[in-house]
Amino acid sequence: MTPTLPQAGPTLDSFCEHVRHSNPFDVNRVGTSSFLAEDAAQIHHKQYARLLELAGQAYHRQTAIGALLWGEAGVGKSHLLSRLGKWTQSNRQNAVFVYLPNLQAAPEQLPRSLLRSVVSILTRGRASGFHDTPLYWMVNATLRQALQDDNISVVTVRQAEAAYGQLLDDLCELSPPGAAVVDRPAYAALWRFFRSANLAAFENADERDAALAVRWLGGDALDPDEALALSVPRGPRRKAAALGDDEQIKKVLAALAQLAWYWQRPLILCFDQVDNLEPDQLAALARFLHALLDCSANLLVLTTGVRATLLRKRAEGVLTDSTWDRLAQYEVELQRVTVPEARQIVQARLQPFHEPFLGLEPVKELVQKDPLFPLGEAWAEEFLAGKIDVRARDVITWAREGWHRQQAALLELGGPAWLKGGEARKPSRGVPSELTETAIQKLIDDTVDLKLREHQGQRQREPQILPPDAANLAGLIHTLLQRCLNAAPPASLQGVDRLVSPKYGPRPAYDLILKQRIGTDGREVRGGVLCLVVGNRKSMSAGLRRVVQDPQPPQRFFLVTDERQPLEPADAGRQYLEQLRQRHGEQFHHVPLTFDQYAALDALQAVVGLARCGDLEIELPGGRARRVSEQEVVESHHRRDRFLAHPLLRRLLTGEGAGEAPASPSAPASGTKNGRVERETCTDPPQVR
């Protein structure tokens, strides 16, 4: 925490006020993307240096490296990642650092979802104004390399394009085994991205091509005319154009790593808390990363997790030996800290707190006499004496408890006496009282609330980490709804099935199928959920058409969209939409999610994930930590009605709006009039599941 500086010059009164109203130990877990200013650099320094060395190795040897950062929960893994992130962003941005937490997409959609996140982060989640994003700089550096030029500032587009093409030829020739992975369409899209962003920035041209390239590179589908404009391969039979499969997705990521090399920085993909993933997700992610590592250069894939859990996953066969060997090519182990190191951690947080007040002689004297002031040696005696090694998180928890006690002492004694009295300032230890079950539940509820706020705040600060992504959204909703099966009324959800997209052939009409018991007679009602988060109107229409053509439509239909890619289908799509409205009547629910609502969903699951990894704890009296289990977080969500409080989940969980649900709506008749689409007019043959 960074202390708020007193507005006027520091005084003893303002120092005391500062002690009373702030606590440098309030944050005991580094956020996913926030980099703490206070850091005891010598703690876990060897491991940190090792990570830098591996990143450097990936760059200098033009190779791909898998590294596993592991240790027990609370030992400082996220803190170390935070330090690494801070390093990558310091001075001249030492590395391209992509932090990927809380992936939620279904296994078969994980690679695309991962790519979407990477491109979103590299373009800072923007839809325009790309000229000062890392992706732009990466292509810019590649062009400079292509032009073999450090100083020329003006070249023609033709010169640049020719040089870029030559560079690609050289790239293929220089590394024959890798030539197969030099994906020309991907590089061509990157070139168009750069050219469009450049012209927009310097010649006020429109940035449409750059935006299209970002969508295509991120795995989204483009309409045929958009694909034509961007010169990327068009889809078959006038279908939308997109990266075809995981192989192509892998090649785009490999291209990004290559571009980062031209920018003279390693690409670091960082997967925090992978033990949080379900086994099938973890297996799919690991397989994909293994393949990516095998075809890339200048890439460090860094995964983190709890060691016991990851080893168990390996023993259970979730991770195959060959994949493990590739991802954990280098193991970087974090251990508990010694007592002297624990003191360093505390001092690192106290130092910036002291700093603004060191001009005050009494404060300066107190700090010189006892660097742990105001916690003091008495605190160290109580919490650290007799210990051999401790978790970094416990140290912060104990320090926070010590600070609370000083705040109480300050309130009781008043500033002058508190500052004077060594012994008086020494708070009585007392015997920590045991909390009742109700009190523990309240503590859990409050802690979960705090974590939810923190998580949402982080997402709001860096929305690019949570890009618009139907697969991620559907996975998230599925996971959350599973926590609500057979919950007490007004929830009425009995079952939720995720429909898997086949590798080949038509996609299912819905992402999820719900089963609910609704009404006084408790009749079973089915609901279909479609997350329609796409940036092109053709795909939007196709998604709606699949629902229209479902021969056995469920009674309720939920259409979930993301405000960043609003529902704006083409004419045909609008007609499908109208058909669906008519078919389902009151059972048609369009839920346009705001970013904040999406972030709230993400937070609900992320906090469960924290508990799953052993990273969520409450603080009991006396500075004791107690781990909160995954189940306890889910129970807390129910206790505080957090699922039902979310506007989307409320609709999905309850019979809200179910009113007069028809027993079973019939599929729309083909060839109807009054604005309805005739099936015969559809471009593609009807797709029936």
Add this chain to the structure above:
Amino acid sequence: MDFAKAFDEAFRRLDVQKGSHNFVSLVDLRQELPIDRQTFDSELTNLRLAGRYTLSAAEGRDGISPQEREAAIPEGGTVLLYVSRKLS
């Protein structure tokens, strides 16, 4: 019996068996070194104090077995189950 020497050997053997991750369960170590619990714990504490080994908690989403709970060492409100050589 030279506990430190026996412990080093047992740890090395088990660690290699488990893939050399510097991570050995107290369940296995206690089986390898059949001495009374009090002595084992006290000698292990000495090795920790000497900065040679460190312990970490039993954790993970799947919980721990009764056998693991029995072998673990309760400390500071948690149960320590795994032994690692202390990194220098």
